[in-house]
Amino acid sequence: MEWVVLNDTMQPVKFTVAHRGSKLSDKDKKDILHWVKTTRAAYYATGTASAETANEPLQPLLSHIAVDVKKATLGKKLFNGRSLSADSTLVCSGCHAYEKA
Numbered sequence: 001m002e003w004v005v006l007n008d009t010m011q012p013v014k015f016t017v018a019h020r021g022s023k024l025s026d027k028d029k030k031d032i033l034h035w036v037k038t039t040r041a042a043y044y045a046t047g048t049a050s051a052e053t054a055n056e057p058l059q060p061l062l063s064h065i066a067v068d069v070k071k072a073t074l075g076k077k078l079f080n081g082r083s084l085s086a087d088s089t090l091v092c093s094g095c096h097a098y099e100k101a
């Protein structure tokens with residue numbers, strides 16, 4: 001979203017030809033970029049980046065992530081269950097080694 005606003009590729013040319021005057025206004029662009037920035041800061045910042053790069057989409061990896069038992073239990077259940085299989089015939093662990101997941 002940020003990229004398309006910064007590079008002015010929104011909306012596609014074919015759309016603006018059919019819908020005259022439908023380009024994003026400067027205020028729309030400013031609002032969208034503000035939303036992207038605040039949302040990224042609130043939900044995706046890892047706190048591991050320098051001040052200059054703190055709001056970049058790619059963040060340095062955390063050196064340690066605390067284990068959330070509920071998430072780990074759900075992951076194990078999904079990995080070994082058939083619920084993610086379109087026709088309920090396959091399990092992730094049927095092809096992937098659990099220790100390497």
Ligand code: HEC
Nearest residue numbers: 078079080081083084085089090091092093094095096101
């Ligand atoms: C029928 C066998 C099979 C099943 C079942 C399967 N996978 Fe895979 N998976 C593969 C293969 C083969 C690759 C490697 C594809 C490639 O490299 O082109 C792969 C690749 C992946 C990758 C990318 C790994 C990487 O290093 O890029 C992920 C993530 C993944 N599978 C997750 C899952 C999950 C989650 C499930 C269960 C919902 C699942 N797979 C079920 C065979 C399977």
